[in-house]
Amino acid sequence: MGNNPLTLALPKGRLFDQAIQYFDLHGLKISVEERKLVAHDEKGLLQIFLVKNSDLPTYVAHGIAGLGICGSDVLHESISRFFRLLELPFGTTRMCLAARADQNPQAEKHRLKVATKFPRFTRNYFHSRGIPVEIIKLNGSVELAPLLGLAPYIVDLVETGSTLKANNLKVIENLENIVVYLIANPAYYKVHYPQVDRFIELLRNSA
Amino acid sequence: MNPRTRAFLQLPQGAESFYLEEAQRHEEILQHMRILFGQWGYLPVQTPVFDFYDIYRPFLDVHARETIYRLVDREGDLLMLRSDVTLFLAKQIGMIISHRDLPIRVWYADTILRHQDEEDISKNEFYQVGAELIGKSGSHADLEVLLLLFRSLETLKLTDYQIHIGSREVFNGCFDALDEDNKLKLLQAISLRDFEKVHTILEEEGFEDGKTAFFCRLFSSIGTLKTLVPLMQEGKKEGFLTYQTEKALQQLMDTFSILQTLGKEDLFRLDLSELGGQGYYTGIVFQAYKEGVDAAFASGGRYDNLLAHFGFSAPAVGFSIMLRKIEGFLPKEPVINQKTPIPITDSDFITAYRKAEEVRHKGGIALLGGTSHG
Numbered sequence: 001m002g003n004n005p006l007t008l009a010l011p012k013g014r015l016f017d018q019a020i021q022y023f024d025l026h027g028l029k030i031s032v033e034e035r036k037l038v039a040h041d042e043k044g045l046l047q048i049f050l051v052k053n054s055d056l057p058t059y060v061a062h063g064i065a066g067l068g069i070c071g072s073d074v075l076h077e078s079i080s081r082f083f084r085l086l087e088l089p090f091g092t093t094r095m096c097l098a099a100r101a102d103q104n105p106q107a108e109k110h111r112l113k114v115a116t117k118f119p120r121f122t123r124n125y126f127h128s129r130g131i132p133v134e135i136i137k138l139n140g141s142v143e144l145a146p147l148l149g150l151a152p153y154i155v156d157l158v159e160t161g162s163t164l165k166a167n168n169l170k171v172i173e174n175l176e177n178i179v180v181y182l183i184a185n186p187a188y189y190k191v192h193y194p195q196v197d198r199f200i201e202l203l204r205n206s207a
Numbered sequence: 208m209n210p211r212t213r214a215f216l217q218l219p220q221g222a223e224s225f226y227l228e229e230a231q232r233h234e235e236i237l238q239h240m241r242i243l244f245g246q247w248g249y250l251p252v253q254t255p256v257f258d259f260y261d262i263y264r265p266f267l268d269v270h271a272r273e274t275i276y277r278l279v280d281r282e283g284d285l286l287m288l289r290s291d292v293t294l295f296l297a298k299q300i301g302m303i304i305s306h307r308d309l310p311i312r313v314w315y316a317d318t319i320l321r322h323q324d325e326e327d328i329s330k331n332e333f334y335q336v337g338a339e340l341i342g343k344s345g346s347h348a349d350l351e352v353l354l355l356l357f358r359s360l361e362t363l364k365l366t367d368y369q370i371h372i373g374s375r376e377v378f379n380g381c382f383d384a385l386d387e388d389n390k391l392k393l394l395q396a397i398s399l400r401d402f403e404k405v406h407t408i409l410e411e412e413g414f415e416d417g418k419t420a421f422f423c424r425l426f427s428s429i430g431t432l433k434t435l436v437p438l439m440q441e442g443k444k445e446g447f448l449t450y451q452t453e454k455a456l457q458q459l460m461d462t463f464s465i466l467q468t469l470g471k472e473d474l475f476r477l478d479l480s481e482l483g484g485q486g487y488y489t490g491i492v493f494q495a496y497k498e499g500v501d502a503a504f505a506s507g508g509r510y511d512n513l514l515a516h517f518g519f520s521a522p523a524v525g526f527s528i529m530l531r532k533i534e535g536f537l538p539k540e541p542v543i544n545q546k547t548p549i550p551i552t553d554s555d556f557i558t559a560y561r562k563a564e565e566v567r568h569k570g571g572i573a574l575l576g577g578t579s580h581g
Contacts, residue, residue: 187496187503
C-alpha cells in the first residue's frame with residue numbers, strides 16, 4: 001500500500017491556481033500540460049485529477065480520488081460524508097444573501113424566494129432558522145435573477161462584491177464564511193493513514 | 208420518454224439484480240459462509256422483509272429515516288422495508304428465545320432495501336451477511352466475533368484489508384458528563400476526524416487545555432498497543448481517565464493483545480475514532496476497510512441494550528459484511544471447484560437423456576442438446 005502516489009482531485013476554476021501555488025510553496029511542483037486532466041507532482045507523491053468543482057465530492061465519495069481540495073460551499077451540496085483533514089489558507093470567501101439595492105429587506109421576511117446555485121445550503125440555512133424558503137436552482141449568472149424578476153433574492157458566493165455592485169445588487173446578510181479543506185474519502189484515509197498523515201505534516205510544516 | 212421504456216430499461220433507485228455466472232458465484236460464496244458458520248455453531252435465521260416502523264423509529268437517525276422505504280398496510284399501520292438486518296433480527300430474537308437458551312449464535316444472509324441517491328448509487332449496499340452472538344458479554348465474546356469475521360474473509364480469500372477497532376465504552380467513559388446534544392456532536396466530530404471541532408466543543412465544555420489536547424490525541428491516534436499503551440499511561444498519570452474509561456481501555460487492549468498472540472496483529476488496528484455508525488452500540492465497535500473499496504465493507508460491535516428495547520434483555524455482539532462491495536475483489540476462480548459442463552448432442556432424446564444422467568451420476572455437469580445458453 002505504501003509506495004503508490006496518493007490520489008488527489010483538484011477543482012478546475014477559482015481554486016485551481018491557488019492550490020498549485022500552495023503546493024509549490026510546500027515543495028510540491030505540479031505541472032499540468034494544457035488540456036490534460038491528469039497530472040503528477042515532480043516527487044511522485046501525488047497523482048492529480050482535474051475535475052469540475054461541483055463534481056469533486058462525487059469522485060472522492062466513490063474513492064476514485066482518495067483526497068480532494070474542496071470549499072465548504074461545494075461540500076454543503078453533497079450528501080456524502082468526508083474527513084476534513086486540514087483547513088487550507090486560501091480560497092476563503094463568503095456565502096451571502098443579496099437583493100436589488102432598492103429592495104426593502106423587511107418586506108418578505110416571512111417567506112423568501114431565492115435563486116441560487118446552492119439549493120441544499122440555502123434550504124438548510126433558512127429552515128434551521130425557521131424561515132420558509134422557495135428555491136429556484138440556477139447554474140450560473142445568478143445575479144441576473146433579481147434584475148429580470150425571476151426571484152427577488154439570491155444566495156451566492158461574494159468575494160469583492162464588485163459583480164453585485166455592477167448589477168445594482170447589495171449584500172443583505174453574510175450567511176457563512178466559506179473555507180477550503182483538504183478532504184478525504186473516509187475509507188481511503190483508513191487504508192492509507194500513515195501516508196496521508198505524512199502528507200499533512202508536509203503541508204503543515206514546510207510553509 | 209415513453210414511461211414503459213423507463214420501466215423496462217431501469218430499476219428503481221436502490222434496487223439491484225444479478226444473474227447467471229455472477230449469481231452463481233454469489234451462491235458459491237454463500238455456500239462457503241454457510242459451512243464456516245456451521246462449524247462455529249451458528250444457526251441460520253431469516254428476518255421479515257418488512258415490519259412495523261414505529262418500533263424501530265428510535266434507532267433510525269435522520270439519514271436512515273430519509274433512506275428507508277415505508278408503506279402502509281391494510282389496517283393503516285406504517286411499515287418499513289428491511290434496511291438493516293441486525294435491527295430486524297433484534298426484535299425476532301426477543302420474540303423467539305428465553306433466558307435459558309443463552310448464549311445463542313445466529314447468522315444471516317439477506318438483501319437490505321434502502322433508497323440510494325444518484326450520487327451514491329454504486330455503493331453496493333444491497334446484501335448483508337453476518338453473525339450475532341447473543342447472551343454473552345466480555346472480551347471472549349468480542350474476540351469470537353472478531354475472529355469469525357477474520358475467518359469469513361479468509362475463507363473468501365480476501366486480501367489487503369484491515370479491521371479498525373474502537374470502543375463506544377471508552378467514549379462514554381470520557382464524556383459521560385456532557386449533555387446528550389453535545390455528546391452527539393462530539394461523537395460525530397470524532398467519527399469524521401474533525402479534531403478542530405472536537406477541540407472547540409471540549410473547550411466550550413470547560414475542559415482544561417491539557418485534558419482537551421490529550422483527548423484529541425487519544426481519539427485521533429491509529430495504531431497498535433505501542434501507540435495506545437503510552438497514551439493510557441499518560442492519561443492515568445494526569446488523572447484524565449475515569450475508572451470506567453480505564454477499565455474499557457484495558458479491555459480493548461487485552462482483546463488486541465490476544466489477537467496479537469494469535470499472530471493477527473497486521474490485520475487489526477486500534478482506532479478510537481471508530482464509534483460505530485449505529486446509535487445502539489455500547490462496547491467494542493469495528494469496521495473493515497480495503498484498498499479500492501469506497502467505504503467500510505464490514506462493520507459490527509457490541510450492543511448490550513438493544514434487545515431490552517424489544518422486551519428481552521441480553522448482551523450481544525455481532526458483525527455484518529456488505530458482501531456485494533467485495534465480490535469483485537475475490538479471486539476470479541470459483542471458490543468451489545466448478546466443473547465444465549459437458550454438452551450431450553445425441554439427436555435421439557432418450558439416448559441423450561440416459562448419457563446425461565450417467566455424466567451427472569459421476570458428479571459431472573451435463574447439458575442436454577448442446578451449448579449452455581442454447
